[in-house]
Amino acid sequence: MAALLNIVPFVSVDNMMKLVLNVGVERFLCELAEAIEEDFRRWDLFDKTPRIASHSRDGVIELMPTSDGTTYGFKYVTGHPKNTKDGRQTVTAFGVLADVGNGYPMLLTEMTILTALRTAATSALAARYLAPKDARTMAIIGNGAQAEFQALAFKALLGIDQLRLYDIDPAASAKCVRNLAGLGLTIRTCTSVAEAVEGAEIVTTVTADKQNATILTDNLVGSGVHINAVGGDCPGKTELHPDILLRSDIFVEYPPQTRIEGEIQQLPSDHPVTELWEVIAGRKPGRREGRQVTLFDSVGFAIEDFSALRYVRAKLATLPFFEDLDLLADPDEPRDLFGMLLRAGKPNASATG
Amino acid sequence: MAALLNIVPFVSVDNMMKLVLNVGVERFLCELAEAIEEDFRRWDLFDKTPRIASHSRDGVIELMPTSDGTTYGFKYVTGHPKNTKDGRQTVTAFGVLADVGNGYPMLLTEMTILTALRTAATSALAARYLAPKDARTMAIIGNGAQAEFQALAFKALLGIDQLRLYDIDPAASAKCVRNLAGLGLTIRTCTSVAEAVEGAEIVTTVTADKQNATILTDNLVGSGVHINAVGGDCPGKTELHPDILLRSDIFVEYPPQTRIEGEIQQLPSDHPVTELWEVIAGRKPGRREGRQVTLFDSVGFAIEDFSALRYVRAKLATLPFFEDLDLLADPDEPRDLFGMLLRAGKPNASATG
Numbered sequence: 001m002a003a004l005l006n007i008v009p010f011v012s013v014d015n016m017m018k019l020v021l022n023v024g025v026e027r028f029l030c031e032l033a034e035a036i037e038e039d040f041r042r043w044d045l046f047d048k049t050p051r052i053a054s055h056s057r058d059g060v061i062e063l064m065p066t067s068d069g070t071t072y073g074f075k076y077v078t079g080h081p082k083n084t085k086d087g088r089q090t091v092t093a094f095g096v097l098a099d100v101g102n103g104y105p106m107l108l109t110e111m112t113i114l115t116a117l118r119t120a121a122t123s124a125l126a127a128r129y130l131a132p133k134d135a136r137t138m139a140i141i142g143n144g145a146q147a148e149f150q151a152l153a154f155k156a157l158l159g160i161d162q163l164r165l166y167d168i169d170p171a172a173s174a175k176c177v178r179n180l181a182g183l184g185l186t187i188r189t190c191t192s193v194a195e196a197v198e199g200a201e202i203v204t205t206v207t208a209d210k211q212n213a214t215i216l217t218d219n220l221v222g223s224g225v226h227i228n229a230v231g232g233d234c235p236g237k238t239e240l241h242p243d244i245l246l247r248s249d250i251f252v253e254y255p256p257q258t259r260i261e262g263e264i265q266q267l268p269s270d271h272p273v274t275e276l277w278e279v280i281a282g283r284k285p286g287r288r289e290g291r292q293v294t295l296f297d298s299v300g301f302a303i304e305d306f307s308a309l310r311y312v313r314a315k316l317a318t319l320p321f322f323e324d325l326d327l328l329a330d331p332d333e334p335r336d337l338f339g340m341l342l343r344a345g346k347p348n349a350s351a352t353g
Numbered sequence: 354m355a356a357l358l359n360i361v362p363f364v365s366v367d368n369m370m371k372l373v374l375n376v377g378v379e380r381f382l383c384e385l386a387e388a389i390e391e392d393f394r395r396w397d398l399f400d401k402t403p404r405i406a407s408h409s410r411d412g413v414i415e416l417m418p419t420s421d422g423t424t425y426g427f428k429y430v431t432g433h434p435k436n437t438k439d440g441r442q443t444v445t446a447f448g449v450l451a452d453v454g455n456g457y458p459m460l461l462t463e464m465t466i467l468t469a470l471r472t473a474a475t476s477a478l479a480a481r482y483l484a485p486k487d488a489r490t491m492a493i494i495g496n497g498a499q500a501e502f503q504a505l506a507f508k509a510l511l512g513i514d515q516l517r518l519y520d521i522d523p524a525a526s527a528k529c530v531r532n533l534a535g536l537g538l539t540i541r542t543c544t545s546v547a548e549a550v551e552g553a554e555i556v557t558t559v560t561a562d563k564q565n566a567t568i569l570t571d572n573l574v575g576s577g578v579h580i581n582a583v584g585g586d587c588p589g590k591t592e593l594h595p596d597i598l599l600r601s602d603i604f605v606e607y608p609p610q611t612r613i614e615g616e617i618q619q620l621p622s623d624h625p626v627t628e629l630w631e632v633i634a635g636r637k638p639g640r641r642e643g644r645q646v647t648l649f650d651s652v653g654f655a656i657e658d659f660s661a662l663r664y665v666r667a668k669l670a671t672l673p674f675f676e677d678l679d680l681l682a683d684p685d686e687p688r689d690l691f692g693m694l695l696r697a698g699k700p701n702a703s704a705t706g
Contacts, residue, residue, distance in 0.1 A: 013680065017693070021697060067409075069409070072407055079456070086455070098431075103414050103432070104431070104441065110680055145687065172688055327463055335497040336532070337469055
């Protein structure tokens with residue numbers, strides 16, 4: 001990879017798509033889930049700063065840094081629900097991985113696609129510990145940009161092969177059906193939430209409205225179901241009726257963040273929750289019995305992005321899906337930054353000499 | 354500039370040097386100081402988050418975000434004093450400017466060179482309000498990467514034309530003399546701090562050791578001098594003897610940050626200081642009389658980086674020193690991120706179709 005000190009490998013959107021397709025979407029999701037699982041097992045090593053958010057009328061811009069003491073990563077991520085009106089994405093993201101020892105960035109990458117993949121991989125990883133054994137049917141309520149990634153992650157990691165889709169906009173469900181055609185899933189498009197969840201062992205809610213909504217009411221949730229609640233992920237944005245929360249055993253990524261951003265913002269701040277990493281590390285039980293309702297209240301945490309960044313960087317060791325970015329000033333003599341600038345103006349000067 | 358939604362303009366190190374040289378170093382410093390002055394005048398508009406630091410044994414990685422409500426900016430900046438041993442820079446940086454309304458980044462740029470320029474521009478801007486009228490002589494203690502930028506900023510903004518250089522390493526001073534040759538400054542290389550500061554109306558301290566040091570002792574500071582203290586900028590790193598601080602009127606960027614990082618970390622936390630923006634906005638006096646010792650305890654604040662980012666972005670409207678970076682996923686239909694990925698694998702697919 002980069003031999004010159006001024007160069008940082010950059011993964012564009014185009015190269016990210018090539019990388020994912022070259023690895024294969026399902027294999028990428030499985031390997032990414034493995035990386036996340038590894039990092040969740042060594043949870044104590046990580047700096048856990050809550051994300052730094054800049055809120056405005058129309059949305060939020062956030063920086064999500066973390067470090068394992070050797071490597072540092074951060075993600076820039078936005079959430080602007082009205083963006084779709086202008087043909088823009090609701091969520092855009094990019095990320096950086098850096099060497100803690102010298103501070104030099106060692107990867108800059110698009111993270112809109114990568115975030116979609118890591119969110120789905122985290123959901124499926126959590127479900128491996130929380131969903132009923134041998135679950136084969138998942139309902140997906142909300143068929144927007146995250147839906148297909150969830151579907152394939154649950155297929156790849158859990159063997160889900162029956163899908164029930166519901167969206168208030170039938171065009172969204174139709175898009176999912178089109179995109180998932182031929183990928184090994186039996187799909188039924190439903191006309192109500194009730195129809196979608198009936199008989200599903202796993203219910204994924206992933207709607208996009210920036211408001212408290214009741215996508216799922218208590219009467220629709222049968223015993224033994226695992227709920228994968230992905231769409232409620234910022235203050236004032238929830239999807240589940242509080243009665244569901246009270247009946248469920250709730251699993252979260254990082255309680256200080258989830259209590260602000262997740263479904264549990266609807267509950268008292270001392271309501272008991274289990275941290276997913278404790279389950280993965282074998283310190284706490286996941287699903288204990290068949291009739292238990294489990295809920296993964298997912299909001300997305302910096303360590304998952306860190307896992308995704310280091311996974312992508314490792315892939316680039318053998319796959320050529322990056323460009324060299326001239327991001328870092330690298331004078332011949334470190335104290336001679338000004339001399340480097342001056343020499344750039346001389347005829348025949350080298351770019352970074 | 355960028356018409357396609359997936360594209361973010363990127364200023365590489367090479368393009369930053371071309372931009373600075375095309376504008377001219379001194380004009381760039383003056384215009385940049387103007388941008389900083391404008392933003393300091395509207396200080397109240399800005400989100401002022403202290404920087405988010407990740408400290409390690411060998412250094413620090415920081416994120417410095419701010420927003421004026423319309424535009425958001427952040428800088429990634431490192432400080433690793435031991436880096437020079439491996440031929441790396443002590444400080445590396447890059448930055449991003451984004452639209453608060455939709456969250457989309459609108460500039461990604463190297464900021465190692467740009468930070469050197471903004472630090473010098475801020476110092477000279479402060480000195481316009483704090484240094485003795487008609488000052489012509491400046492001593493620079495510490496002749497590393499920041500020294501020439503300081504020299505030219507004070508020449509361009511204040512008319513300084515006499516320079517006294519001192520560094521414990523004579524090679525550093527020699528490098529400055531070489532780089533500044535022919536740029537209109539009369540330079541004397543000195544063999545002691547005492548020799549350098551004698552008769553200088555402005556004393557700039559800009560050494561790089563990551564420790565509490567006493568670069569300047571009280572007996573060396575005559576009445577009426579302005580001290581521009583740039584090198585003490587993190588916890589445990591100071592340059593001035595506390596007696597100097599007690600004799601000076603102290604001006605700072607943002608007290609909550611400077612009390613941790615600046616020279617005033619040596620003083621009680623209620624020691625009176627004046628915020629530079631209040632002076633610039635006309636709310637507080639700067640220099641009041643000839644015998645006063647003034648001290649600008651500079652640590653670098655996010656708003657200065659914001660000013661630098663918006664200045665560079667404005668320049669790119671007419672100057673072609675940027676590349677198009679394919680950073681943002683932009684599906685034809687915002688909800689169809691997965692479809693975009695799938696289509697990238699089809700023969701003749703467009704890159705971001």
